[in-house]
Amino acid sequence: MLKGTQLAVDERIVEAVERLMTETVGITTIALSRASPDFELTFAQWRMLVVVGGRERGIRVGEIAMRIGSAVPTTSRLVRRLEERGLVVAERDAEDRRATVVRLTPAGRRIRAALVTWRQDAVRGALKQSREPLSPDLLNGLEQIGDALSSYE
Numbered sequence: 001m002l003k004g005t006q007l008a009v010d011e012r013i014v015e016a017v018e019r020l021m022t023e024t025v026g027i028t029t030i031a032l033s034r035a036s037p038d039f040e041l042t043f044a045q046w047r048m049l050v051v052v053g054g055r056e057r058g059i060r061v062g063e064i065a066m067r068i069g070s071a072v073p074t075t076s077r078l079v080r081r082l083e084e085r086g087l088v089v090a091e092r093d094a095e096d097r098r099a100t101v102v103r104l105t106p107a108g109r110r111i112r113a114a115l116v117t118w119r120q121d122a123v124r125g126a127l128k129q130s131r132e133p134l135s136p137d138l139l140n141g142l143e144q145i146g147d148a149l150s151s152y153e
Contacts (some may be wrong), residue, residue, distance in 0.1 A: 017145055024119075031118040039111060044068065045087075048078055049104065049112045052088055058101035060093065076100075087111060 025043075032041050041049070051067045052059055065075035079102055082088045087108035093099040104112065127134070135141075 013145075027119055027122050028115075031115050031122065034118065041111070041115075044070070044078060045082060046115065048075075048082065049087065049108060049115075052102050053104050053109065053112045055103075058091075058103040061090070061100045061102060064102060082108070 028046065029043065032043070032046055047068050048064060051064055061075055061079060062072055064070075064079070065072045068075065070078070079088060079090050079100070083090055086105055088102050089105055090100050090102045093101045
């Protein structure tokens with residue numbers, strides 16, 4: 001798309017995506033309590049595990065803050081809490097000693113994977129109950145929406 005060009009937005013799509021986001025937050029909340037009942041995580045902690053787990057080599061605290069919509073000091077406290085629980089490790093960036101890079105520990109990867117699996121199973125189960133076949137264009141549309149939302153700032 002050309003810079004400065006805007007496409008018309010179908011409000012029905014906006015409403016459908018909003019409903020989808022609401023339902024997925026609900027599924028995530030349930031997953032947080034069921035997938036790992038002996039290991040409580042807040043929604044913010046979960047979001048951080050998702051963001052950090054998306055980067056094998058680690059991610060800087062400032063970028064985590066931007067991605068989870070939080071201030072850097074708040075994010076730093078969240079990092080420390082998860083580090084105390086053994087889910088992440090925070091180290092000085094070898095390239096820029098002023099920055100801190102955060103990575104998941106093996107325990108953090110296991111918790112993240114368990115929650116992702118639980119959510120995917122829930123989605124899979126819900127889709128199997130669908131009374132109508134899904135549109136062949138659905139995957140392409142969902143990928144487009146995911147791409148648009150991932151670049152939103």
